[in-house]
Amino acid sequence: MVRKIAICSQKGGVGKTTTSVNLAAGLAMLGHKVLLIDNDSQANATTSCGIRQQDVHLSLYDILTKPDQKPDPVIRKCRLDTLWLIPASGQLVSAEIELIREMGRELILKEKMEEIEERYDYVIIDCTPGISLLVLNALFCCDEIIIPIQSQFLALEGIDQLLHAVHVIQKRMRHSIRVTGIVCTMFDRRTKLSSFILQQMTSLFKEGLFETVISVNTKLAEAPLKGNNIFEYAPACNAANDYMALAREVVERGNRDWKETYCRSDDGLAIKPGVQFAEENDTLKCKMESLKPLISAVMSIDNAKASELEAKTEKPQEEGAPEVPKSVSDTGGSAAPSAMEEENILWG
Numbered sequence: 001m002v003r004k005i006a007i008c009s010q011k012g013g014v015g016k017t018t019t020s021v022n023l024a025a026g027l028a029m030l031g032h033k034v035l036l037i038d039n040d041s042q043a044n045a046t047t048s049c050g051i052r053q054q055d056v057h058l059s060l061y062d063i064l065t066k067p068d069q070k071p072d073p074v075i076r077k078c079r080l081d082t083l084w085l086i087p088a089s090g091q092l093v094s095a096e097i098e099l100i101r102e103m104g105r106e107l108i109l110k111e112k113m114e115e116i117e118e119r120y121d122y123v124i125i126d127c128t129p130g131i132s133l134l135v136l137n138a139l140f141c142c143d144e145i146i147i148p149i150q151s152q153f154l155a156l157e158g159i160d161q162l163l164h165a166v167h168v169i170q171k172r173m174r175h176s177i178r179v180t181g182i183v184c185t186m187f188d189r190r191t192k193l194s195s196f197i198l199q200q201m202t203s204l205f206k207e208g209l210f211e212t213v214i215s216v217n218t219k220l221a222e223a224p225l226k227g228n229n230i231f232e233y234a235p236a237c238n239a240a241n242d243y244m245a246l247a248r249e250v251v252e253r254g255n256r257d258w259k260e261t262y263c264r265s266d267d268g269l270a271i272k273p274g275v276q277f278a279e280e281n282d283t284l285k286c287k288m289e290s291l292k293p294l295i296s297a298v299m300s301i302d303n304a305k306a307s308e309l310e311a312k313t314e315k316p317q318e319e320g321a322p323e324v325p326k327s328v329s330d331t332g333g334s335a336a337p338s339a340m341e342e343e344n345i346l347w348g
């Protein structure tokens with residue numbers, strides 16, 4: 001059965017597109033049939049697949065705004081054998097306005113996908129930041145979401161709004177959607193701030209956090225400029241290893257028995273993967289309350305302090321340098337500060 005996963009976050013620039021493109025490519029490299037949907041008018045995922053804007057004649061915009069537009073003519077084959085793309089174009093920005101009077105406008109993508117989705121093993125949707133009509137279309141279309149969080153200042157800003165939106169969709173709209181996991185992106189082992197944020201995320205999300213950590217790597221920023229994913233651009237680099245590890249973890253999480261493994265949420269703190277927010281209890285409320293102090297602890301680092309922490313650089317990270325931790329459990333040593341060190345890190 002197809003797994004449909006939206007990559008979203010309230011915040012911009014946290015690695016949604018990079019994760020969508022390279023997770024989709026990683027899954028395809030593992031032999032799965034993958035459809036990547038570019039749901040952002042910036043069309044960065046489209047460019048990363050080597051498709052230039054002037055070559056996009058049909059796009060997601062047409063699927064969403066034209067009742068008779070079938071997805072098939074819009075779908076483009078990518079270079080990888082089992083990877084396809086629904087491209088975006090700048091026109092997508094006007095879709096929200098054009099659909100304003102449309103009944104059931106948040107369900108259009110879900111309905112259009114129904115006729116083709118079973119051809120694929122995975123559908124990955126790259127979303128814009130925030131909760132727009134385009135993002136709602138992705139959330140209603142998908143059964144799962146992955147939330148990238150950048151290991152930087154104000155990392156957790158907005159995550160409560162996103163989880164609240166997921167809750168509302170679950171409960172009021174009766175659409176089953178679960179958080180597959182939260183992935184820490186742009187982890188920079190040179191800064192103590194990055195390690196501190198990762199440690200906070202580990203204690204906050206527990207099993208909800210993917211073990212794979214995506215490290216900062218300039219090759220990830222260069223690859224889209226060449227219209228490549230990381231496996232095409234620099235297959236031997238650490239970033240390719242990171243995204244392959246993430247793809248394997250996503251596959252593995254899908255094999256788990258969600259209900260048995262993850263739906264028990266008695267500590268009220270961890271956002272567990274697969275948690276059913278529509279449960280008839282106050283678990284979510286309890287979780288949101290528990291999140292607040294931790295979120296504000298991270299957010300209470302002021303700008304000056306954040307710059308100071310970021311400036312405490314150990315040494316430049318180089319390709320071929322010792323591996324950055326692939327797993328949050330590996331960060332217990334020098335990368336992640338102990339609770340005792342935490343105060344020093346925060347307050348100098």
Ligand code: ATP
Nearest residue numbers: 012013014015016017018129186215216217220221
């Ligand atoms: P937006 O909210 O604008 O859609 P986004 O969340 O999709 O942004 P990306 O576009 O994936 O974020 O990443 C933002 C920038 O950071 C891009 O220039 C990208 O190439 C770069 N980037 C992403 N991940 C990494 C990484 N691990 N190391 C280095 N650069 C990265």
Ligand code: MG
Nearest residue numbers: 016017040044
């Ligand atoms: Mg993006």
